[in-house]
Amino acid sequence: MAxxxxxxxxxxxxxxxxxxxxxxxxxESIRLSKQYRSNVLLKREDLHRVRSYKIRxxxxxxxxxxxxxxxxxxxxxxxxxxxxxxxxxxxxxxxxGTIYMPSVTPKQKVQQTKMFGGDTIEIVLEGDTFDDSSKAxxxxxxxxxxxxVHPFDDEKVIEGQGTIGLELLEQIxxxxxxxxxxxxxxxLASGLCGVFNALSPHTKIIGVEPLGAASMxxxxxxxxxTRLEKIxxxxxxxxxxxxxxxxxxxxxxxxxxxxxxxxxxxxxxxLDLYNRDAIVVEPAGALTIAALDDYAEEIKGKNVVCxxxxxxxxxxxxxxxxxxxxxYGKLKHYFIVRFPQRPGALKHFVADILGPDDDITHFEYSKxxxxxxxxxxxxxxxxxxxxxxxxxxxxKAHNFFGGYLNDKPDLFQYLV
Numbered sequence: 378m379a380x381x382x383x384x385x386x387x388x389x390x391x392x393x394x395x396x397x398x399x400x401x402x403x404x405e406s407i408r409l410s411k412q413y414r415s416n417v418l419l420k421r422e423d424l425h426r427v428r429s430y431k432i433r434x435x436x437x438x439x440x441x442x443x444x445x446x447x448x449x450x451x452x453x454x455x456x457x458x459x460x461x462x463x464x465x466x467x468x469x470x471x472x473x474g475t476i477y478m479p480s481v482t483p484k485q486k487v488q489q490t491k492m493f494g495g496d497t498i499e500i501v502l503e504g505d506t507f508d509d510s511s512k513a514x515x516x517x518x519x520x521x522x523x524x525x526v527h528p529f530d531d532e533k534v535i536e537g538q539g540t541i542g543l544e545l546l547e548q549i550x551x552x553x554x555x556x557x558x559x560x561x562x563x564x565l566a567s568g569l570c571g572v573f574n575a576l577s578p579h580t581k582i583i584g585v586e587p588l589g590a591a592s593m594x595x596x597x598x599x600x601x602x603t604r605l606e607k608i609x610x611x612x613x614x615x616x617x618x619x620x621x622x623x624x625x626x627x628x629x630x631x632x633x634x635x636x637x638x639x640x641x642x643x644x645x646x647x648l649d650l651y652n653r654d655a656i657v658v659e660p661a662g663a664l665t666i667a668a669l670d671d672y673a674e675e676i677k678g679k680n681v682v683c684x685x686x687x688x689x690x691x692x693x694x695x696x697x698x699x700x701x702x703x704x705y706g707k708l709k710h711y712f713i714v715r716f717p718q719r720p721g722a723l724k725h726f727v728a729d730i731l732g733p734d735d736d737i738t739h740f741e742y743s744k745x746x747x748x749x750x751x752x753x754x755x756x757x758x759x760x761x762x763x764x765x766x767x768x769x770x771x772x773k774a775h776n777f778f779g780g781y782l783n784d785k786p787d788l789f790q791y792l793v
Contacts, residue, residue, distance in 0.1 A: 380532060380623050382571030387539040390437040394537060397469060398425060398432050403548040403682070408653060413669055415676045420545060420684045423662055427461040427493060429614070429687030430541060431528070434564060435462030437537030438526050439470055447472050451526050452518040454478070454511035456561075456613040457486030458661075458687050459528035464494030474498045475523070477514035479506055481610060485691035506610060508618040529562030530621025539568025545682060546576055553580045554679035555672070557665035559686045560584040560593045560635065561615035563624030570631035581633035585668040587660075590616035591637035597629045611640050611701070614661030614687055636671055641705020643667045644698045647690075659690040660698075704783065707762045711739065713779035714772065715750040730771045734760035752779050 402421045409417040422430035439451060450473035453463045460476045467474040476490060480502045490500060503513040507528075518525045527534060545553065556573070558566045566584050573580045586594055589609025596603045604619040620628075628635070643660050646667040650656040665683040669676070703709035716722045731737070739756025759765060772778035 379626065381627060382532070382535050382539050382568055384571065384575040386532075386536045387543060387568065387571055390433070390533070390536040391540040391543050393440050394433050394436050394540060397436050397465070398540075400544050400548075401425060403545065406654070406683075409666065409669065409683075413673055413676055413681070415678055416680045417669070418549070418680070418682045419656075419666075420541065420682055422541065423656075423658055423685050423688035427458070427465050427489070428689050429458035429461065429662075430538060430565060430684070431455075431458040431462035431687075432465060433462075433540050434528075434531075434534035434537035434568075435459060435526060436466045436469075437540075438531055438533040439463070439466045439472060441533050442472075442524060446524045449523050450474060450521075451524045452477070452514050452521075453526040453528065454507060454514035455528050456507045456510075456616065457482050457490070457689055458614055459526075460486065460490045460500075461493050461689070463526050464490045464498050467494050467497040472497065474526075475501060475514075475517065477501045477503050477510040477517070479504050479510050479610075479613075481505055482613065483689075483691040483694060485693075486613075486689050489689060506608065506618060507613075507616065527621070529564030529567075530623050531564075532623070535564050535567045535571070535623065535627075537568070538565040539571050541565070541684065542569045542572030542576075546572070549680070549682075551680055553577060553682055555581050555583060555676055555681045557583045557585055557668055557681070557683045559615050559661050559664040559684065560586045560620075560628070561661065562617050563593055563620045563628050565684070565686070566593075566632060567621075567624045567627040570627050574631060582631065583668065583672065584628060584632045584635035585664045586635065586637045587612040587615055587643065587664065588637040588639045590618075592617055593620045593625070593628055594635045594637050596620060596625050597632075597635060600629075609640060611697075612643060612660040612664065614659055614689075615664060636668055638664060638667045638671075639705060641701045642670075644702035645706060647698055648702055656685070657688050657690060658685055659687050662687045662690075703758060707765070708759050709738070709756065710759065710765060710768075711754065711756045711782040712772070713782065714753050714755045714777050715779040716742070716753055716777070718749060718751050725775075726777060730768070730775060730777055731757070732759075732764050732768060735764065735768065750776075750779075754782070 742753035
């Protein structure tokens with residue numbers, strides 16, 4: 378292995394970032410501890426002033442630059458959280474920065490980046506994914522002789538992220554059995570590997586990725602760093618097409634396990650954290666908690682830490698988050714319903730076909746012909762998954778059923 382984070386360097390990074398990154402709380406989750414019959418602790422990295430752990434790596438890297446490098450300025454690419462860390466560091470250290478972000482980055486993250494960087498930064502929205510932005514940023518960086526601040530594949534960034542591990546070991550007096558860490562490019566996971574390999578080698582580090590962007594898991598399974606041709610960008614804080622070369626080499630050797638969690642399950646976890654714990658997280662911030670179900674038997678009676686990586690969520694996304702959660706939970710269903718073209722057909726459908734707890738949440742209908750039946754797209758939310766088949770049976774018995782859309786992803790995405 379060409380590089381592995383050393384404890385002395387991570388300790389040095391902790392001294393460097395102390396002036397801008399406070400020690401975040403390690404809080405017991407009573408609800409999750411009861412649910413999984415273990416001691417579940419949440420490392421609240423969402424409570425940094427930039428609302429994610431990314432300030433650690435960005436500030437450590439930029440503090441290491443020479444005066445000449447600082448005078449030339451820096452460039453970075455980010456889906457949002459690293460951008461905010463770099464923007465904050467630019468303002469704090471007086472360094473000019475150019476920040477490339479995907480055009481699909483939530484507005485909240487763009488606005489926060491502008492706020493933290495002020496007049497020291499320029500934001501460029503480029504491409505549909507982090508990888509698109511990164512390619513453009515690297516080209517700009519080479520052409521203008523600036524320093525690139527990589528979000529994960531950089532020694533100083535990895536060492537900065539690893540400071541979380543040092544804090545954890547200071548905050549808990551009993552051994553940590555499991556740490557669940559979100560993996561995008563792998564910088565945080567790599568930094569933790571450096572700390573726990575040296576100070577607590579029995580601790581099992583579990584990497585967690587979005588199912589639609591499982592670039593690290595795919596690479597580990599393949600035995601080589603693999604670029605995904607297509608990814609689901611919804612969990613933007615952890616959606617990269619290719620992980621770092623440094624981070625891949627570390628994670629494939631030192632992660633105990635890595636898993637990929639469906640985006641819909643992550644969405645349900647976001648809602649649970651908000652409704653039951655009053656904790657607001659972004660999709661990447663909920664990944665680690667969403668993974669606990671997959672390890673429920675293994676973690677019984679153990680000390681478990683879930684790193685809550687960030688809370689830069691946009692309220693405008695909540696409707697989509699709820700939709701994805703309901704679809705994953707099989708409580709939201711879309712149908713083509715063939716309504717007889719006669720008065721009272723809709724009333725008949727509502728009164729006699731829908732169950733007492735069923736709710737129409739989407740209805741799209743247009744009478745375009747004089748045919749006997751006219752189709753409508755109808756979205757129905759159920760109270761229980763057991764209500765689905767009886768609903769379909771009633772629609773078929775009364776000749777309303779025209780088709781089920783949930784299992785037709787191409788048509789489903791086009792229509793709904």
